[in-house]
Amino acid sequence: MIFTYPAVLLLLVIPAALIAHIGYRAGNRVVLPFDYGTQSAGRMFRFLINQAERLPALILAVVIVLLAGPTQMGEPKTQKMLTNIEFCVDVSGSMTATFGEGTRYDASMAAIDSFLDYREGDAFGLTFFGNEVLHWVPLTNDVTAIRCAPPFMDPKNPNHPPWLGGTAIGKALMACREVLITRKEGDRMIILVSDGSSFDLVNGNDLEIAQKLRNDNIVVYGIHIATSEVPGPVVNITALTGGEVFSPDAPGALESVFKRIDEMQDTKMEKVSAETMDNFAPYSYAGLSVLAMSFLALFGLRYTPW
Numbered sequence: 001m002i003f004t005y006p007a008v009l010l011l012l013v014i015p016a017a018l019i020a021h022i023g024y025r026a027g028n029r030v031v032l033p034f035d036y037g038t039q040s041a042g043r044m045f046r047f048l049i050n051q052a053e054r055l056p057a058l059i060l061a062v063v064i065v066l067l068a069g070p071t072q073m074g075e076p077k078t079q080k081m082l083t084n085i086e087f088c089v090d091v092s093g094s095m096t097a098t099f100g101e102g103t104r105y106d107a108s109m110a111a112i113d114s115f116l117d118y119r120e121g122d123a124f125g126l127t128f129f130g131n132e133v134l135h136w137v138p139l140t141n142d143v144t145a146i147r148c149a150p151p152f153m154d155p156k157n158p159n160h161p162p163w164l165g166g167t168a169i170g171k172a173l174m175a176c177r178e179v180l181i182t183r184k185e186g187d188r189m190i191i192l193v194s195d196g197s198s199f200d201l202v203n204g205n206d207l208e209i210a211q212k213l214r215n216d217n218i219v220v221y222g223i224h225i226a227t228s229e230v231p232g233p234v235v236n237i238t239a240l241t242g243g244e245v246f247s248p249d250a251p252g253a254l255e256s257v258f259k260r261i262d263e264m265q266d267t268k269m270e271k272v273s274a275e276t277m278d279n280f281a282p283y284s285y286a287g288l289s290v291l292a293m294s295f296l297a298l299f300g301l302r303y304t305p306w
Contacts, residue, residue, distance in 0.1 A: 002276070004069025011064045018057040022050050052297035055290055062287035072279040082186030084139055086125040086176040087112055087146070089153075090194035092167050094226075096155045097195070100251035104225045107251045108193045109150040115191075115258040116143045123186070125179055128153050129172035130164030139183060169198035169234065170209055173220065181216050188218040189243075191261065195226035198233065206233030210240035219243045221261050225254065 003009065089112075095105040102110075116124065126137035126146045136153065137145045154160070173190065180188040190213075201209070213220060222238045222245035224230040230247050238245045246261075248254040 002071045002073070004071060006068060008064060008068040012061055015057040015061040015064070018060075019054050022053050022057075052294070055294035055297060058290045059287060059294065062283055062290065065283050066280060066287070070279045070283060071276045073276060083119065083122040083189060084125070084180055084183045084186050085119065085122055085189045085191060086127060086139070086179055088127050088129060088172050088176050088190055088192045088194075090130070090167055090169075090172075090196070091128045091153050091155050091160070091164050092130045092196065093155055093165055094167075094195050097226075099225065102251075103156070104195055105155055106150070107254050108223070108225060110251070111254045111258050112191075112193075113147055114255055115262065116146065118259065118262040123183070125176075127172065127176055127179070128164065129168060129175070130161075131166035131168050132163045133168075133172050133175040134161070134164065135175070135179065139179060167194060167196040167198050168200050169194060170200035170205055173209055173213065173237070177213055177216060177218060180218055188216065190218060190220045191258075192220060192222045192234070192238075193225060194222075194234075195224065196228075197231040201231070201233035201237075206236045207240070210237040213237070213241045222246070223248065223254070223257055 089105075089108060091105065095108070096103045098104075099107045121141070123139045123141055124137070124143055124146055125135070125139040126149055128134045128136055134153075136149055151157070153164075155164075169192065173192065176190045180190070210220075218241060220238050220241045221243040222230070222234045224234065224245060224247045226247075227249070230245050235245050246257040248257050
């Protein structure tokens, strides 16, 4: 039994003293005006009346216990371990190529929207890249901003920044890494969506980047949304970090890829220590019961002066 304010329990000596006093006090006899009568000692009634008079002291004891803040330990629970997922989406001009009924960009963002439902409870971030990098949405559990992002960064948008016209995958991955390493808790994942090769992954840069990502426990999954062969450096990075690269040929296949990534990245559970919870209920029920008995006792179980 645990109490938030155990020192308050010292006040229990007051109801204990009252209860003891009722049993040993003098002056609880009443002289009745019967001449020449023989009256019994009335021990049974005296016992019942004494118990009735102890009830207020018991109510006081219950109040003191409640003021001490009784608590109990809840059952240990398990909860899903957070995964920090950074979407790294190519918005270069080539992403406007036809893919299904729309463009590669349209299909990618639609598949990402569906993926958000698979990983409910995780933290998501959204980064767009071309020759430069733009962090559009910080890591968050609120995915509303990601769902609303497609129209703003569509490569077909007339206001599309011209400096997002190329494909610098290495720079984008390193920028996503800087975002993910700020998270001290949970797994880390990058989902790279691109349709081209990158000039900054040659001459061994891909292996160097992969090593840095691996050292920071960041898994990279690649989606090469094009008919061309998957660039070797992208294959290296995904393989060395524990991920995989996919090359969907239709919007339906793209959605299947995201579902496959969800299945490959197992949801981990962690045991959470039991929490301390209030435990007022049993004492409250006991207090109400004693109060009810005390009220009923007032109808007859009391000493009278006549």
